Amino acid sequence: MIRLLYVSTALDNLDYKDIAAILESAQSKNADKEITGALAYNGKIFAQVLEGDEAEIDRLMRKIKDDSRHASIIELMRKPITERAYGDWSMKLIDSKDFDELIGAMSL
Numbered sequence: 244m245i246r247l248l249y250v251s252t253a254l255d256n257l258d259y260k261d262i263a264a265i266l267e268s269a270q271s272k273n274a275d276k277e278i279t280g281a282l283a284y285n286g287k288i289f290a291q292v293l294e295g296d297e298a299e300i301d302r303l304m305r306k307i308k309d310d311s312r313h314a315s316i317i318e319l320m321r322k323p324i325t326e327r328a329y330g331d332w333s334m335k336l337i338d339s340k341d342f343d344e345l346i347g348a349m350s351l
């Protein structure tokens with residue numbers, strides 16, 4: 244398994260409903276693929292942690308990179324893991340402006 248962290252720049256006109264739609268579909272699709280993680284959004288920047296099988300994460304990242312709801316996707320970290328930090332979450336929304344939790348998870 245790996246844990247990956249990326250940041251991206253959201254489209255200007257994303258609203259609460261768009262974020263809810265991203266989250267809802269991520270939660271159902273990730274559960275099928277045993278992908279867990281967390282998504283933070285501060286109104287402009289996304290930061291997302293994804294955990295799971297590396298091939299599954301790479302497949303998902305290709306889709307995420309093609310997604311027109313954001314741009315300038317930068318993978319910041321990728322590391323092998325034996326335990327999940329977000330085992331209880333197919334995708335946890337971190338709706339504060341606080342990215343520290345995600346950065347902190349990468350040091351686990």
Ligand SMILES: Cc1cc2nc3c(=O)[nH]c(=O)nc-3n(C[C@H](O)[C@H](O)[C@H](O)COP(=O)(O)O)c2cc1C
Pocket residue numbers: 265268269270272273282289291303306307308310312313334
């Ligand atoms: C910031 C952001 C985070 C996303 N996170 C996920 C995710 O964790 N899981 C997922 O399946 N799709 C996620 N998506 C949606 C994917 O980019 C893509 O729309 C979706 O996987 C398409 O699935 P499909 O090919 O099965 O229709 C995210 C999109 C954005 C913009």
